[in-house]
Ligand SMILES: Nc1ncnc2c1ncn2[C@@H]1O[C@H](COP(=O)(O)OP(=O)(O)OP(=O)(O)O)[C@@H](O)[C@H]1O
């Protein structure tokens with residue numbers, strides 16, 4: 273049994289079958305990539321995992337519990353964090369505050385009326401956030417306004433915000449989309465580092481084969497809403513069906 | 525100190541000083557001088573400064589921190605006033621009953637209105653709050669006449685029960701026998717200062733309200749509210765449920781408005797539906813924006829500026845203008861008065877409009893930003909590229 277078990281998931285948008293009978297099993301402590309051509313349904317699948325969309329049928333079990341019908345914040349509290357395609361951070365807050373918020377969410381749950389205590393007296397939370405920022409090499413930017421961060425730093429910050437919660441599963445939707453080669457490589461290094469340090473389970477949606485093959489331990493290929501194959505990177509590279517459906521023009 | 529950091533504590537002391545010394549600070553001109561019309565240190569106006577200061581401080585916790593713009597906060601003000609007058613009618617004129625009652629009633633109303641309005645965000649939330657406030661106004665004006673006394677307004681009559689009143693007790697609002705209308709006038713040279721019990725009651729509540737707002741701004745709760753304004757999507761995927769936070773902020777701001785409504789009825793023991801009218805809600809929004817949204821001191825400045833204009837500018841007559849500009853050549857005097865006249869007296873709203881436009885265009889951060897710019901002009905030091913302070917809300 274994997275930590276994430278998707279069984280027979282279907283999702284239609286009007287006449288369009290975005291997901292058709294998707295089965296997926298993500299094993300603990302692996303990096304699992306989901307690839308596939310544009311419109312294959314990768315984002316739709318991810319949205320079904322985090323509570324943004326509800327599948328028409330099928331089941332999504334995480335850590336032995338169904339996530340279906342739960343709100344995004346409840347699913348996060350179960351241990352799934354996600355990174356967005358364009359970094360979603362709190363732009364009017366400082367870098368350290370951005371990291372402290374997920375710490376509070378982890379400690380205090382979805383709501384707590386802590387209106388009289390002062391943030392500055394929360395030494396433990398601050399230390400936790402600072403340690404995390406040091407891990408992603410952003411400690412020196414701790415007090416900066418996030419609006420002035422570079423795109424790469426925003427990505428790092430968002431990653432830190434997810435990781436500081438020590439999620440059981442980290443979901444990444446095209447974490448390098450639109451990035452220059454150098455930034456992409458930085459992100460790969462960062463992810464690898466995180467993987468080594470924290471041994472975290474990750475599911476990555478990615479277009480960039482360079483990213484996929486330098487990180488993934490398992491790969492699922494999605495085409496027209498249905499998983500084509502699931503295998504190790506080496507086997508996927510040589511798989512005729514995959515070449516035909518997808519990799520043909522991607523020049524692996 | 526008292527749970528505040530050094531900077532906030534300094535600000536708090538300044539506000540305490542301003543509130544307690546207002547009768548002196550606001551009367552800078554001798555009684556006989558030509559400028560004495562610009563003195564604001566008389567009880568009725570100072571009470572308004574404090575009361576609207578309280579409303580806007582509370583409003584700012586909702587609007588300033590979460591970004592949810594309510595156009596219906598006058599409903600809570602009105603509900604607070606009705607509750608207070610009912611306490612006078614049923615129990616006694618002691619405000620020890622009236623003020624808690626106004627806070628509680630406004631709080632209950634804000635739970636209902638907040639719970640429903642917060643199903644939507646953005647402009648739809650604003651419209652919902654506006655609709656609720658106008659409904660409250662309409663109810664108070666006609667349907668609920670047995671409770672609100674409709675058009676006439678609610679006041680205390682001789683045959684009201686007043687069960688806790690006792691023989692020979694004061695027949696106007698008091699605090700354990702201390703008449704809120706008591707006042708002392710102090711003459712110093714040509715100056716005269718008026719110290720009124722009622723004003724000081726308002727001032728103490730203003731100070732408490734301000735203190736609570738600093739604590740909320742600096743708390744993890746306050747940080748979550750700012751996160752809601754900044755990026756609700758991210759917050760959802762961070763495991764935080766925005767709804768109870770916004771609802772709590774809404775209720776807190778409702779409690780503040782209820783307190784203010786109670787204080788209004790403590791200063792003058794009658795009330796009417798017009799206190800809930802939408803223009804009143806609009807004024808709260810204007811005060812908040814004029815002062816500086818999301819800043820600590822902004823609400824007090826905004827409330828003060830607008831109440832000052834509504835009291836002082838609206839009292840300027842054409843005779844006043846003539847006496848001020850009499851020294852100009854006749855033709856110039858005529859032109860100046862012709863230009864200025866529409867902006868004073870009944871036309872004070874024009875002045876308000878112009879000031880508001882200028883502030884929004886040139887000082888988007890409100891009067892607080894104006895103050896900061898002036899502060900920078902005068903401080904020799906280059907403004908440090910302050911790490912730390914930069915992302916926390918300005919004072
Ligand atoms: N909310 C929606 N309403 C209608 N159709 C949608 C919706 N979301 C996605 N689709 C459609 O479903 C299909 C799958 O979309 P999805 O975004 O999951 O693809 P993807 O694999 O993530 O593609 P890309 O690589 O371009 O991100 C597409 O044809 C898309 O147009």
Ligand SMILES: [Mg+2]
Nearest residue numbers: 314315316445
């Ligand atoms: Mg996609």
